[in-house]
Amino acid sequence: xxxxxxxxxxxxxxxxxxxxxxxxxxxxxxxxxxxxxxxxxxxxxxxxxxxxxxxxxxxxxxxxxxxxxxxxxxxxxxxxxxxxxxxxxxxxxxxxxxxxxxxxxxxxxxxxxxxxxxxxxxxxxxxxxxxxxxxxxxxxxxxxxxxxxxxxxxxxxxxxxxxxxxxxxxxxxxxxxxxxxxxxxxxxxxxxxxxxxxxxxxxxxxxxxxxxxxxxxxxxxxxxxxxxxxxxxxxxxxxxxxxxxxxxxxxxxxxxxxxxxxxxxxxxxxxxxxxxxxxxxxxxxxxxxxxx
Amino acid sequence: xxxxxxxxxxxxxxxxxxxxxxxxxxxxxxxxxxxxxxxxxxxxxxxxxxxxxxxxxxxxxxxxxxxxxxxxxxxxxxxxxxxxxxxxxxxxxxxxxxxxxxxxxxxxxxxxxxxxxxxxxxxxxxxxxxxxxxxxxxxxxxxxxxxxxxxxxxxxxxxxxxxxxxxxxxxxxxxxxxxxxxxxxxxxxxxxxxxxxxxxxxxxxxxxxxxxxxxxxxxxxxxxxxxxxxxxxxxxxxxxxxxxxxxxxxx
Amino acid sequence: xxxxxxxxxxxxxxxxxxxxxxxxxxxxxxxxxxxxxxxxxxxxxxxxxxxxxxxxxxxxxxxxxxxxxxxxxxxxxxxxxxxxxxxxxxxxxxxxxxxxxxxxxxxxxxxxxxxxxxxxxxxxxxxxxxxxxxxxxxxxxxxxxxxxxxxxxxxxxxxxxxxxxxxxxxxxxxxxxxxxxxxxxxxxxxxxxxxxxxxxxxxxxxxxxxxxxxxxxxxxxxxxxxxxxxxxxxxxxxxxxxxxxxxxxxxxxxxxxxxxxxxxxxxxxxxxxxxxxxxxxxxxxxxxxxxxxxx
Numbered sequence: 001x002x003x004x005x006x007x008x009x010x011x012x013x014x015x016x017x018x019x020x021x022x023x024x025x026x027x028x029x030x031x032x033x034x035x036x037x038x039x040x041x042x043x044x045x046x047x048x049x050x051x052x053x054x055x056x057x058x059x060x061x062x063x064x065x066x067x068x069x070x071x072x073x074x075x076x077x078x079x080x081x082x083x084x085x086x087x088x089x090x091x092x093x094x095x096x097x098x099x100x101x102x103x104x105x106x107x108x109x110x111x112x113x114x115x116x117x118x119x120x121x122x123x124x125x126x127x128x129x130x131x132x133x134x135x136x137x138x139x140x141x142x143x144x145x146x147x148x149x150x151x152x153x154x155x156x157x158x159x160x161x162x163x164x165x166x167x168x169x170x171x172x173x174x175x176x177x178x179x180x181x182x183x184x185x186x187x188x189x190x191x192x193x194x195x196x197x198x199x200x201x202x203x204x205x206x207x208x209x210x211x212x213x214x215x216x217x218x219x220x221x222x223x224x225x226x227x228x229x230x231x232x233x234x235x236x237x238x239x240x241x242x243x244x245x246x247x248x249x250x251x252x253x254x255x256x257x258x259x260x261x262x263x264x265x266x267x268x269x270x271x272x273x274x275x276x277x278x279x280x281x282x283x284x285x286x287x288x289x290x291x292x
Numbered sequence: 293x294x295x296x297x298x299x300x301x302x303x304x305x306x307x308x309x310x311x312x313x314x315x316x317x318x319x320x321x322x323x324x325x326x327x328x329x330x331x332x333x334x335x336x337x338x339x340x341x342x343x344x345x346x347x348x349x350x351x352x353x354x355x356x357x358x359x360x361x362x363x364x365x366x367x368x369x370x371x372x373x374x375x376x377x378x379x380x381x382x383x384x385x386x387x388x389x390x391x392x393x394x395x396x397x398x399x400x401x402x403x404x405x406x407x408x409x410x411x412x413x414x415x416x417x418x419x420x421x422x423x424x425x426x427x428x429x430x431x432x433x434x435x436x437x438x439x440x441x442x443x444x445x446x447x448x449x450x451x452x453x454x455x456x457x458x459x460x461x462x463x464x465x466x467x468x469x470x471x472x473x474x475x476x477x478x479x480x481x482x483x484x485x486x487x488x489x490x491x492x493x494x495x496x497x498x499x500x501x502x503x504x505x506x507x508x509x510x511x512x513x514x515x516x517x518x519x520x521x522x523x524x525x526x527x528x529x530x531x532x533x534x535x536x537x538x539x540x541x542x543x
Numbered sequence: 544x545x546x547x548x549x550x551x552x553x554x555x556x557x558x559x560x561x562x563x564x565x566x567x568x569x570x571x572x573x574x575x576x577x578x579x580x581x582x583x584x585x586x587x588x589x590x591x592x593x594x595x596x597x598x599x600x601x602x603x604x605x606x607x608x609x610x611x612x613x614x615x616x617x618x619x620x621x622x623x624x625x626x627x628x629x630x631x632x633x634x635x636x637x638x639x640x641x642x643x644x645x646x647x648x649x650x651x652x653x654x655x656x657x658x659x660x661x662x663x664x665x666x667x668x669x670x671x672x673x674x675x676x677x678x679x680x681x682x683x684x685x686x687x688x689x690x691x692x693x694x695x696x697x698x699x700x701x702x703x704x705x706x707x708x709x710x711x712x713x714x715x716x717x718x719x720x721x722x723x724x725x726x727x728x729x730x731x732x733x734x735x736x737x738x739x740x741x742x743x744x745x746x747x748x749x750x751x752x753x754x755x756x757x758x759x760x761x762x763x764x765x766x767x768x769x770x771x772x773x774x775x776x777x778x779x780x781x782x783x784x785x786x787x788x789x790x791x792x793x794x795x796x797x798x799x800x801x802x803x804x805x806x807x808x809x810x811x812x813x814x815x816x817x818x819x820x821x822x823x824x825x826x827x828x829x830x831x832x833x834x835x836x837x838x
Contacts, residue, residue, distance in 0.1 A: 016730035023640060026632035027649055030704075033697055034656050037667050091560035099554050100561070101351050111824060112565040118751070118820035119571060119813065120758025121661075122785040126809040129792070130574030151567045158564070171388035175449070178344060179401035179456050180378025182546060184553045189404065190390060205658070212660025215760040215785070219792050241662040241761075248666055249765060261670075265663050276658045280651070372547050 045266030048259045054267070062225060062247065063256050067264050069229055073237030074211055074271065076230065077221060080146020081153055081210040089157025090199060097165040098187055117155035121215040124152050128220035143233040145221025152216055153206035160202020164195040197286050204279035212272045214241035240268040297322040297460060297490050298343060303357035305338060305347070312338050314514045325482060325491045327505035327522065329498065331537065334511040336494045340462050343492065344380040345373040378405060380460040381453035386469045387445035389437035394429050397437045397448055401456045415455055423451035424481050443474025450481065461485065463493040467500065479504050498538055502526045510534045575813060579806030582606070591807060597771040597782070599791065599801040606804045608811070610771050614781030617774065618767060619757040621692035622699055626756070627749055629696070630703030638711040639733055657701035665765035668694040673766065680778070686768035687778045694762045699752035706751060710744020711737060743830035750823035758816045760785035784812050
């Protein structure tokens with residue numbers, strides 16, 4: 001070994017060491033950034049959170065009280081987005097994986113999905129405003145916001161569903177078809193039930209995104225303050241992300257509401273990461289119990 | 293009396309531009325076991341999958357010629373591949389039960405196609421008995437089929453196919469993934485089943501073909517080289533190639 | 544025959560559903576044009592794109608978005624410069640170097656980072672980073688290009704890192720083994736064999752990361768400072784396009800020129816991100832990694 005470890009070898013290992021240091025440093029920087037953000041949010045937010053904060057509406061021109069209407073609004077909007085995005089996304093993925101043959105049409109649809117995935121969230125907001133709020137006359141409402149968010153997460157759900165459908169073994173399809181069971185029955189009875197856990201966990205990541213988006217609901221659903229809770233899907237709602245933005249930039253008293261802002265940030269992060277965490281846990285569980 | 297249940301007339305089959313089967317003309321006899329043998333890639337599995345139109349599932353394939361099942365061309369434009377598959381069942385190389393209970397594996401096909409709906413329990417029992425699995429599973433019908441051993445799973449797949457009351461049973465190397473004891477059980481079962489069904493089996497195990505089949509067809513690079521009584525093929529084949537193969541000189 | 548007809552009908556129903564994405568894309572374009580195009584009967588395309596002054600509420604107003612475009616490009620570029628090395632190096636660490644348990648932790652970190660809502664990152668940049676930056680560097684404001692770029696980079700890192708990781712992971716094992724067999728060090732193998740083989744995937748990752756950054760709204764709205772002028776230093780405020788739309792849409796009268804101009808900005812933004820995505824799509828298909836033979 002002594003013979004081989006000459007100067008050039010030392011130089012080569014020096015370069016490698018330098019590179020590894022850079023690589024580890026990048027990983028560390030990213031981890032510290034996330035850690036720092038989470039720490040600040042917890043540090044400043046935890047003291048604000050209590051039962052009243054979560055269950056009471058705001059009072060004193062938003063400077064006191066809780067954020068219950070915003071939590072509720074975010075739940076409504078997210079459920080609405082799921083109701084739009086999930087069925088459409090699963091159906092799209094079924095066509096692409098089970099029916100479509102490779103060719104121009106499929107390529108066209110896939111490019112379309114990729115492009116839709118890349119549309120900026122603020123442009124989705126403009127689209128929601130121009131189409132749902134104005135053209136279809138829904139007004140600024142839960143309906144318009146849910147539709148906008150539902151289409152926003154559509155590409156994520158299609159992607160997740162395609163992956164899950166593809167992971168169902170081809171032998172299941174063959175076995176079912178060889179029994180003289182028709183194709184659509186095979187899809188509904190065998191393929192879809194086996195893909196569903198995968199579809200749901202994959203989609204949850206998109207759903208978390210819908211819960212946290214601000215720009216798409218700014219002009220389509222969100223209100224700074226509503227005196228009453230929404231009673232129909234044509235009502236405006238408060239929402240957590242918008243609440244943070246407004247309090248932090250244009251509220252009546254930005255400094256005085258700082259604790260409320262931190263508390264709202266903490267609740268939003270808990271909601272979004274909580275949703276993601278569910279997905280991660282289910283995914284781990286599924287991997288362990290997978291039988292094929 | 294015509295006892296040929298499936299007749300092939302000048303069948304050619306293509307994967308894209310590649311021809312996988314060349315001018316196959318042959319008949320399968322009713323209530324007999326016919327073995328298809330030959331080296332890997334000779335087209336025997338492809339031929340088997342042609343008989344119940346499973347190759348339809350693969351993009352870019354093309355069939356020429358006629359395949360008559362009960363004197364009707366199964367590739368005619370007015371024939372529904374789903375109907376064909378109900379009458380011609382299939383057992384695959386690897387056991388592929390659904391991740392459902394044993395009972396639901398069997399009842400799956402009949403339920404969806406409306407067979408035996410009036411007495412599903414009896415149908416399930418009959419099918420499992422035919423596949424000689426009943427005694428082993430009668431107390432665990434509501435347990436997942438995934439818990440069974442490989443040999444049991446394969447017999448379950450046979451029972452699942454039998455529940456559709458097919459006329460023909462196609463078997464694509466059904467024992468290649470199994471241990472010798474399970475293999476023996478399946479071979480006994482095949483012996484039993486040929487009273488009621490026409491069985492066409494692909495195998496790469498020469499002894500198995502000799503043991504269980506009545507007729508044997510030898511394929512080589514997409515061609516049917518020799519087709520005759522099993523006895524004749526294994527004792528005194530007409531073609532040199534066949535002899536070389538069965539005596540293990542290649543393959 | 545009835546059964547077969549049913550089968551075909553079901554197939555076409557699914558086909559129609561699969562067109563949803565295309566339809567939505569079409570509706571987005573239509574909505575943007577319907578609300579935005581009327582602007583150009585009053586303002587020429589040239590004045591709009593290259594006009595230096597964005598005073599939409601003055602009398603007479605002026606609708607030059609060049610400063611906004613510059614603002615968008617500069618924060619995107621700087622964010623890319625920060626995010627690409629960090630993201631790609633982290634991907635290399637995950638796929639080639641890190642021990643199993645650190646790999647799992649780092650992957651979760653990146654997934655969590657991707658999950659953080661943009662308004663939360665914007666809030667962090669505004670409330671924590673900006674005051675710190677203002678004090679430390681003695682600046683007039685902490686809401687500036689550098690701050691916005693750092694936060695944007697944090698948003699782009701998960702995209703860049705996870706797609707790069709997939710590309711690195713897809714490099715066939717034989718390549719690496721061949722390189723080690725020739726006596727190459729790990730670094731030489733990574734830099735001369737693995738990275739070149741994964742380059743198309745990494746380029747796609749960078750393009751998608753940039754598309755993400757250029758379209759991101761809340762961060763630039765809250766952190767970039769909002770000055771609609773060409774910046775003279777990296778510590779100046781800017782007003783990137785998404786920020787302008789989000790900030791002003793709430794206060795503009797319905798179908799006024801200003802309202803139309805904001806939709807027109809939306810068109811520009813849409814086209815820019817579309818271009819980035821189409822290039823990414825083209826790169827990933829044109830230079831598809833197909834096992835061996837691509838080197």
